[in-house]
Amino acid sequence: MTETNNGEKILDKKITRRQMLKMTGAGAAGIAIGASGMGGILKAFGKDVFLDDDSSATNKVNFYGKHQSGIDTAVQTNIYFASLNVLVKSKAELQELFKMWTPLAVHMMNGETIGVEYKNGMLPPKDTGEAKGLDARNLSITFGVGPSLFEKKELGLSSLKPTELKDLPHFPKDQLEEVYTGGDICIQACADDPQVAFHAVRNLIRAASGKVSMKWSQAGFNSFPVENGKKQTPRNLFAFKDGTENPITSSEKDMNKVVWVQSGDSKPWMTGGSYLVVRRIQLHLETWDRTALKEQENTFGRHRDSGAPLGKKNESDAMEIERKDENGNYIVPENSHVFLAKQSKARIMRRSYSYSSGIVDSTGSYDAGLVFISFQKNPEQFTKIQNQLGRMDKLNEYITHRGSGVFACFPGIKKGSYIGEALFNTL
Numbered sequence: 272m273t274e275t276n277n278g279e280k281i282l283d284k285k286i287t288r289r290q291m292l293k294m295t296g297a298g299a300a301g302i303a304i305g306a307s308g309m310g311g312i313l314k315a316f317g318k319d320v321f322l323d324d325d326s327s328a329t330n331k332v333n334f335y336g337k338h339q340s341g342i343d344t345a346v347q348t349n350i351y352f353a354s355l356n357v358l359v360k361s362k363a364e365l366q367e368l369f370k371m372w373t374p375l376a377v378h379m380m381n382g383e384t385i386g387v388e389y390k391n392g393m394l395p396p397k398d399t400g401e402a403k404g405l406d407a408r409n410l411s412i413t414f415g416v417g418p419s420l421f422e423k424k425e426l427g428l429s430s431l432k433p434t435e436l437k438d439l440p441h442f443p444k445d446q447l448e449e450v451y452t453g454g455d456i457c458i459q460a461c462a463d464d465p466q467v468a469f470h471a472v473r474n475l476i477r478a479a480s481g482k483v484s485m486k487w488s489q490a491g492f493n494s495f496p497v498e499n500g501k502k503q504t505p506r507n508l509f510a511f512k513d514g515t516e517n518p519i520t521s522s523e524k525d526m527n528k529v530v531w532v533q534s535g536d537s538k539p540w541m542t543g544g545s546y547l548v549v550r551r552i553q554l555h556l557e558t559w560d561r562t563a564l565k566e567q568e569n570t571f572g573r574h575r576d577s578g579a580p581l582g583k584k585n586e587s588d589a590m591e592i593e594r595k596d597e598n599g600n601y602i603v604p605e606n607s608h609v610f611l612a613k614q615s616k617a618r619i620m621r622r623s624y625s626y627s628s629g630i631v632d633s634t635g636s637y638d639a640g641l642v643f644i645s646f647q648k649n650p651e652q653f654t655k656i657q658n659q660l661g662r663m664d665k666l667n668e669y670i671t672h673r674g675s676g677v678f679a680c681f682p683g684i685k686k687g688s689y690i691g692e693a694l695f696n697t698l
């Protein structure tokens with residue numbers, strides 16, 4: 272069988288509707304599948320029944336809500352981050368794309384396959400299948416749009432581009448590579464299982480065949496030691512606890528201050544959304560591993576094992592960067608990462624993962640590092656910190672920024688609505 276997009280679509284519709292009625296017995300009960308197809312609206316006894324979060328699913332993060340998942344969601348062990356180019360040529364087609372993705376994301380976050388499987392050996396399975404038998408594994412899926420999307424004339428979105436959504440400026444020591452930079456759309460899939468995260472992106476992209484192409488992607492991981500039954504801050508590949516100083520996700524006040532775009536801050540369609548900055552940062556493990564522990568600790572301004580600020584005992588102890596020793600020297604060095612980050616006075620929410628992707632051909636060194644991801648209500652917050660780190664940050668000796676992206680992540684999705692509706696509704 273030839274597998275053209277059109278052919279696939281036609282067969283899909285014919286088979287799934289008929290088979291779904293048969294499988295669910297919906298025909299007999301007088302339930303009709305709505306025009307939006309599977310996973311969209313089911314017409315039951317004259318009422319619209321929307322696909323919903325399954326509250327009985329295990330290890331489940333909700334899809335619907337005030338904000339998208341994957342931002343204030345507790346950090347999972349794995350990420351699969353994908354940056355896409357769009358191939359569609361009109362805003363109506365783009366809108367259809369997000370509508371089509373919505374039920375697929377709901378299904379996968381419920382720990383289900385992307386739709387009812389028809390038993391027809393002559394067709395490729397609807398779902399690629401590698402997440403079968405696994406539950407939702409706390410899968411979160413976050414969708415965002417990049418500045419380049421608004422610059423495509425044929426999409427007619429230019430008047431809706433928020434002024435703050437623009438490529439990040441060039442920073443000192445940046446060595447960005449085109450193959451890890453930019454993109455029209457991002458999908459951040461995080462889960463407590465690498466295969467579940469990968470499956471989510473794979474199935475979304477597969478379903479959008481001919482409408483998007485992959486620009487770049489990066490898998491990442493985190494590991495959480497558990498002490499007294501409590502998950503601890505994960506360590507990055509330099510072995511330092513990473514994510515200690517962050518907004519308190521359970522505090523609406525803090526999140527509104529740092530992360531969630533407030534009414535009047537931006538274009539109305541971004542209210543309740545957030546900006547994602549991603550940086551693919553190589554860590555020069557070989558150099559680090561030759562560095563004395565004291566020097567490593569002075570680089571970050573924290574103790575490696577406990578995660579405590581230098582001169583303190585516990586990870587949660589306050590970082591007082593003004594403190595000096597008896598000789599009048601700062602205890603937390605002035606060129607340390609945290610000293611400089613704190614001095615910027617800007618705040619962001621970091622949600623990073625480590626990566627390991629083979630070796631860098633030209634040098635034979637590990638291609639490993641940090642998929643640095645931060646959320647903020649304005650990318651300017653990130654820029655302010657990165658500028659402050661500038662050339663001074665001692666950490667610069669051990670890292671190289673190789674990839675970059677900035678994306679406007681839509682606000683949360685209401686039941687019955689679809690991803691990005693606010694953007695299309697204002698057209």
Ligand code: HEM
Nearest residue numbers: 507511512513514515516552609612613641653656657670
């Ligand atoms: C590979 C690169 C990086 C590594 C390995 C790294 C690692 C760390 C570590 C270990 C800490 C201390 C523990 C914590 O509070 O989480 C920290 C703090 C911090 N980092 Fe980074 N970081 C990197 C890049 C960045 C970048 C690019 C930014 C933003 C432009 C940034 C912003 C911050 C902030 C805001 C803090 C908290 C400072 C405070 O105590 O107030 N980091 N980072």
